[in-house]
Amino acid sequence: MIHKKNGITLWEILLFTVFLAVSIGASVFFFFINSTDMQKAQQKYAWVKNVNSVLDDVSLEIGNAVILSHPFNGSSKECFYRGASDHSTLEPESFEEGFIFSEDLLYYISKEPTSTNVTRFGKHRNPILVNCKDGIFNRKSANQIEIYFKMNSPNGTETDREFRRIINLRNK
Amino acid sequence: MEAGTSRSLFEKLLYLGIATFFLWPFIQLYSVKAIPIFDSDTHLRASVALENLMEEALCRPYEFSIADSKFVPIKGYEDLNLMGKIDISPHPTYDSNVLIKAQVMWGSFPLQKNLSLEYIGARTKS
Numbered sequence: 001m002i003h004k005k006n007g008i009t010l011w012e013i014l015l016f017t018v019f020l021a022v023s024i025g026a027s028v029f030f031f032f033i034n035s036t037d038m039q040k041a042q043q044k045y046a047w048v049k050n051v052n053s054v055l056d057d058v059s060l061e062i063g064n065a066v067i068l069s070h071p072f073n074g075s076s077k078e079c080f081y082r083g084a085s086d087h088s089t090l091e092p093e094s095f096e097e098g099f100i101f102s103e104d105l106l107y108y109i110s111k112e113p114t115s116t117n118v119t120r121f122g123k124h125r126n127p128i129l130v131n132c133k134d135g136i137f138n139r140k141s142a143n144q145i146e147i148y149f150k151m152n153s154p155n156g157t158e159t160d161r162e163f164r165r166i167i168n169l170r171n172k
Numbered sequence: 173m174e175a176g177t178s179r180s181l182f183e184k185l186l187y188l189g190i191a192t193f194f195l196w197p198f199i200q201l202y203s204v205k206a207i208p209i210f211d212s213d214t215h216l217r218a219s220v221a222l223e224n225l226m227e228e229a230l231c232r233p234y235e236f237s238i239a240d241s242k243f244v245p246i247k248g249y250e251d252l253n254l255m256g257k258i259d260i261s262p263h264p265t266y267d268s269n270v271l272i273k274a275q276v277m278w279g280s281f282p283l284q285k286n287l288s289l290e291y292i293g294a295r296t297k298s
Contacts, residue, residue, distance in 0.1 A: 059223075144227070162248075163220075165220070166223075
């Protein structure tokens with residue numbers, strides 16, 4: 001059975017409509033990706049990721065500490081511990097390291113008998129975090145400590161974002 | 173085929189099958205990986221929740237035979253409907269070790285996401 005083809009058929013119209021819809025959708029999508037909202041979201045993502053990477057390092061350091069001397073119980077703005085040295089030996093007792101929340105900043109410090117040094121913490125420069133509010137170290141149990149603080153994102157997209165890490169003290 | 177007659181049910185099912193075959197890998201990809209432009213923040217929060225869950229699991233004395241535990245909502249993540257669970261089981265090959273597995277899950281089928289973390293612990297505490 002042979003049909004005489006006259007003009008545009010229904011299938012062709014449908015196909016054309018589908019392609020048109022896809023192309024409009026794609027262009028809307030690319031505009032969306034380029035928008036300031038999306039850029040702000042990406043900046044926020046980078047910021048949160050950076051804070052979390054600092055927290056990862058802090059957690060690793062505290063988790064592997066040989067002795068966590070402060071806070072012994074309850075909560076404190078400071079946390080002091082004796083780290084392990086490279087050869088699985090203890091540092092001298094007079095040498096202590098720690099993290100302190102001070103004036104919305106988180107510092108890494110090392111205490112020696114004669115001085116308190118504000119040195120680098122691994123790849124992070126002091127203060128290792130800026131603008132962290134209500135920062136606290138909370139000793140939840142003998143082998144568990146929690147870090148908690150709030151931060152505002154630098155571009156103002158998010159306020160009072162909570163960061164909370166629970167650390168298992170492995171050398172308890 | 174005659175013009176004007178519609179497809180049979182079998183053919184429709186066949187199309188559905190082919191479409192599913194093509195799309196399923198993408199759905200699986202979605203379920204394991206964050207698409208950074210859509211879901212990055214959720215993913216980050218979930219991964220932090222997962223780490224916290226694992227640390228809590230490591231803190232408590234090992235309780236055996238809590239394999240196949242149920243997913244329970246995680247406190248503080250109610251807005252994501254984040255569920256988490258911890259499985260502790262004897263290591264399949266090494267008798268002296270336990271396998272600790274923490275898992276978080278959010279979203280609903282088929283756009284569901286899972287993250288898991290495993291840790292091997294020595295079986296010194298019993």
